[in-house]
Amino acid sequence: MIDTFPTITLEALSRLDTQDVLVLTVNNRHARRVLAEMSASLTGTRSVMAVPDIIPLSAWLRQAADQLSFSPESGLAAHTLDAFGAQWLWQKVVGEAESDRALLDVAQAARLAAEADRLIDDWHIHIPPELETIDYQHFREWRRSYRALLARLDMEDSNLAYGRIVQAVVSGLLKKPAGTLVLAGFNELSPRLSGMLLAMQEQGTRLVVLERPAQEAExxxxxxxxxxxxxxxxxxxxxxxxxxxxxxxxxxxxxxxxxxxxxxxxxxxxxxxxxxxxxxxxxxxxVARPMSDWPLVAAAISWLRVLAAFVTKKTCPPADVGAALLAGACAAARHEASGRAAIDVFWRWRATVTVTEPGFARLLDQHAPQLAQAWRSSCDMLSEQSNSASIDVWVQRFRQSLQALAYPGQSVLDSHSYQQLEAFDGLMDNLARQAPVMGRVGFSSAVGLLQRLARETPFQPQRDPAARxxxxxxxxxxxxxxxxxxxxxxxxxxxxxxxxxxxxxxxxxxxxxxxxxxxxxxxxxxxxxxxxxxxxxxxxxxxxxxxxxxxxxLRPSPCIAAIAPSINVPEQAATAPCPLEYIPDEQGPPLQTGHSTRGGIAVIDTQARNPLWAFAKYRLGASELANYAELSDQNARGLLLHKAIELVWRMLPDQQALLDLYAQGSLRALLEQSAEQAADECLQDYGSVVRRLETDRTILILEQWLQLELRREPFRVRDVEQNYVWTHGALQLSLRLDRIDELEDGRLAVIDYKSGGGRLDPKPDWMRERPVGLQLPFYASVLAAEDARVAALVLARLHAREVEVKGLADADYGFDGLSTLTDWSMFAGSTWEQLMSEWRRIICQMADEYAAGVARNHSLRPDDIQYCDVLPFLRLNEEYTRVD
Known part of the structure; x- marks a missing residue:
């Protein structure tokens, strides 16, 4: 069809009476190109040119709809939906019709249904009964419901409006748009568009196609x-x-x-x-990105999400509040950036699951006072206007609340930022126009609609005119x-x-x-x-x-397969090798006396794994930023077990008390009491069902563990969750021992509980040149400084899958699973005292290294740094990083 129309050149087009010419393009991009090419034809002798209307087909259809709205006989609806409103209605119809199909992607089905609706009308598709499919039959019912809903609401989408405009053109109700209609950028015409153009031609409109310059590649x-x-x-x-x-x-x-x-x-x-x-x-x-991905738009939506959560629920997840704080675009955006970041880090390290509005306001007062004042103004304003309303009312409230927050901040905006704000303002206007179809919605729903619209609306800043x-x-x-x-x-x-x-x-x-x-x-x-x-x-x-x-x-496209590959392939310019000077930086300043070091035994363990890791983490204070806490990530199960077993042994002084309680049949009651008390402290954020399941699991594990305790040699519980301080030169570390038992011979057993399901065997960690996993050897070293002799190092796994014991002992104390020195080849020729002395020497050596500032990037095994949280400092991509 497009090939049947005569063509016209740009030069001939520029000579026509522009008041009687309309140039219809396939999209906005072609409209800009036609205008640019006409402007490029200006010369020194011709510096001014009259330009005809050059608009995309979609824009002309909107103009025609506006023109028809003044004709009572046109039959146009009271409201015309844009793509977002139509998609929202399609999704509503499909969701209601297929409510029993849980696996159906309603949003995707609605998008394809809207596409099918327009496709059928554009291409005059008729589906005979014998060719109907199950999917088409579902779509046909959705389409009937969708159009019935539009009729009830006195609305029409762009597809129905397009059809009415075509009818108006064919019937003569809509007068011809111009004497000459120029088509630009169209490769083909759908039957619906062809019918409308032919109707215009019959009414006297001259139809021509803009001729592209004949430029073949040389x-x-x-x-x-x-x-x-x-x-x-x-x-x-x-x-x-x-x-x-x-x-x-x-x-x-x-x-x-x-x-x-x-x-x-x-x-x-x-x-x-x-x-x-x-x-x-x-x-x-x-490349146009969704508007929700652009910084200023993302910041506005983040703040509105936080306001909605605090106003309606009085609490908000720290991830949502953190996103708003880090996005900024608020009062004192630049001056209080570090304070806002400190609040975010505080929640991460404290593993905060839920933030309350009063708690958030207190942190703002402490770290970002200017934002705190703006926050209260915005929050108070919305608290008084939080009732459900139409979406246009919510848009006005959004603007007022963001203004109260001093959005988008006081910094000078560059060109891209200014364009973002303009596009966001247009986005809000677009959302307000959805009021007839959306009805009344609540605060959170209104923010969700804004976020969805921003996610579905692409945005790209204007082209840099200087770019070649x-x-x-x-x-x-x-x-x-x-x-x-x-x-x-x-x-x-x-x-x-x-x-x-x-x-x-x-x-x-x-x-x-x-x-x-x-x-x-x-x-x-x-x-x-x-x-x-x-x-x-x-x-x-x-x-x-x-x-x-x-x-x-991969294979080449058939379009280019016949072209022989070129041998003159552009090559990267050769560059001479640059001499590199390596400066070994393996020594930091010594630790100053009185300098507090946080981390406990982890400092020594990390020094043994990789000295640079220890220096970066504990001397420089660098570490990977923790993720926001979730209930499933809180290790509540491990905390619950530790607390429950602590409570048990605080009420039982020794094994004899355990035996007596077991003989009386009262042990179960003690375990239930301990588990419930521990749950009150560790499971505050969990529901009653999860709490019941976890306490039952804890009681079961404790029963299995105490069966092992009953079969041991007699012991007395000396300490439970005891804090110790270890000082070595300028280094001072605090540590906490799970439990210390005094055995029948007066020596001690140090017990460390493990609630995870990973490897428990300490043998490969302790039998190496620089031992790791040094918790128990380190505790033994601390106790040795108090003239207390340790005879057993016990790792106890408390897990529903298995309760077991691993470790080393100097004698048989009734713990199944403990090894003796003769069981481990590396220690077979040593006495217990010699091993303890060697471990103390190694621990002191690690402490001396750390205090002296030794920061070698050296690891014995690759898995030593598997959980390193300062990997960029280790420069793993450099050749001089050694993993022996």
Whole structure:
């Protein structure tokens, strides 16, 4: 159909009476290009030009709907839904109709249903009964319910409005838009659009197609890269070379998967596009991100989520409040940034599960007083206006509350930030227009709708006019013209792409209607059209594809397979090796006397694993930022077990008391009492059902453990959860022992409880040059300083799967699982006193190293740093990091 219309050049178009000309483009991008090309034709002798109306088809349809609204006989509804409102209604209809289908993705089904609805109308698709599918029958019921709901609400979506405009044009109710109608950027016309254009032609409108300049590529080369990353580097090196050789030229890189490769693209571009002064040359990457991903929009939504949670629920998860604090864009955004970060870190390290509004306000008073004042103003304002309301009312409340928070802060906005604010303001206006369809909603629901709209609305800052390089996707490149173009990713999976027929319209009907994306033939036709457009986009065109993606072999697109690969592949400029000077930095300043060191035995254990790790963590105070706490991550089960067994042995002084209680049949009652008391302290954030399950599990584990205690040799409990301080030179460490028993021979057994399910055997950790897992040997060393002789080091696993004991002992004290020195080959020739003395020497050596500032990046085994929380300090990518 499009080929039957006559063509017109830009020059001829500029000579027409612009007041009687309308240029309809396929989208906004083509409208801007047509305007730019007309402006480029201005010369010194012709500096002014009258320009006709150049608008996308969708914008003209909105104008026509506005014009028809003044005609009572047009039949237009009172409200026209935009895409967001229509999608919301579709989702509501589908959700209600399929409420019994829990596995149905309602949002995805609603999106495809809206697409099918427009597809059927655009392409005049009729589905005969014999071709109906189950999916189509479901869709037909949804469509009937959706349109009935629109009629009740006196609304119509853009699809129905399009149909009414076509009817108005055909009937003559809507007058012809112009004497000459110019189509720009259309590769094909749907039957509905064709019918409307023919009706305009019958009414006297002249229909023409804007002729694109006939520009065939003078040079077309095909490049084969080893992998997609190498392909990007080749393309960027080519662009950098072109810009150096032709600074006034305009070039483009067209990528088939730009959205997926955008991070790689930016990395390659910033590495290559560097001028002589070291500045990165400007470039444009045409990838629109959801508005919810842009910093100022994300900050506004984060603050509104926090306000909604505190106003309606009086509490808020720390992750949500932390996101708002770190996003800033509020009162004293720059001056109180460190204070806001300190609040966030406080919640992380304290493993806070829930933040209350009074608690949050107190922390703001302490760390961010200016924000505290703004917060109270905003919170008080919304507390008085928290009742449900229409969405336009909520938008007004959102604006007032953000203004009270001094959003977006007092700093000077750059161009991108200003554009974000403008786009966000438009987004709020768009949300307010949904009032007729949304009805009355609550605070949290209104914020959720705003967040969803921001997530579904793409935004891209305006193009940098100084940029000479554009990085675009296939669709964005259509109709563009440059001095040189590199097209990458041209595999047979991309051009042509696999068909994606709409599942709610029978495939046989789609094939018969030749609907877009429905059949391989349609995809091949689109691929050939796009390929011709790419070849006409520049005098010099490079076409590339990768041979492999990982281990998967890739094949070139059929469009380029006949072109022989070029041997003149741009190569990276050779660079002479740069001499590197290595400065070993393995020694820090000694520890000052009186300097407190937090971490307890972990300091010595970390020094044994990797001295640099210990120095960074405990001397520099560096560590990985903890995640926000969740109930499942709190180790409440381990805390509960530790607390319960502590309570048991605080009430039982020795084994004889345990035997007596067991003989009386009262042991179970003691365990239940201890478990309940421990649950009161450790399970405050859990519900009654989980609390009951966990206390029952704890009682079961304690019963199994105490059966082992009953079979031991006689003992007396000397200490439970006792705090000790160990001092060695300038180093002073505090530690806490789970339990110490005094045995029948007067010697001591040190017991450390483990509630996890990991490996318990300490043998490989203790029998090595620099022992790790030193809790029990270290405790023995501390007690030795008090002239107390330790005879048993006991690791006790308290777990529902297994209760067991591991460790070392100097004699048989009735604990099944304890080893003697003769059982471990490395210690077989030593006495118990010699082993204790050696361990004390090693522990003191580790303490001396730490206090002296030794910070070697040295580990005996790779798994020594498996749980390291300062990995960047260890420079694992450097050759001089040793793992022996």
């Amino acid at each position: 040079t077309v080369r095909r490049v084969v890269a080893s992998d997609p990353d190498g392909e990007w580097r080749l393309a960027v090196q080519w662009a950098a070379g072109q810009l150096r050789d032709h600074p006034q030229g305009r070039y483009a890189i067209v990528a088939s998967r730009l959205e997926a490769d955008v991070v790689l693209a930016h990395r390659c571009l910033r590495a290559e596009l560097v001028d002589a002064q070291g500045n990165v040359l400007p470039y444009n990457v045409a 390089l554009d990085v675009l996707g296939f669709l964005e490149s259509e109709g563009g013209h440059w001095d040189g173009v590199w097209v990458l990713g041209l595999t047979d999976e991309v051009l042509p792409a696999a068909p994606k027929p709409n599942p709610f319209v029978p495939l046989a009907v789609l094939r018969q209607a030749r609907a877009p994306r429905a059949t391989p033939e349609r995809e091949l036709h689109w691929a050939k059209t796009l390929y011709r457009s790419l070849l006409a986009s520049a005098p010099q065109v490079w076409l590339s594809h990768a041979e492999y993606e990982g281990e998967r072999e």
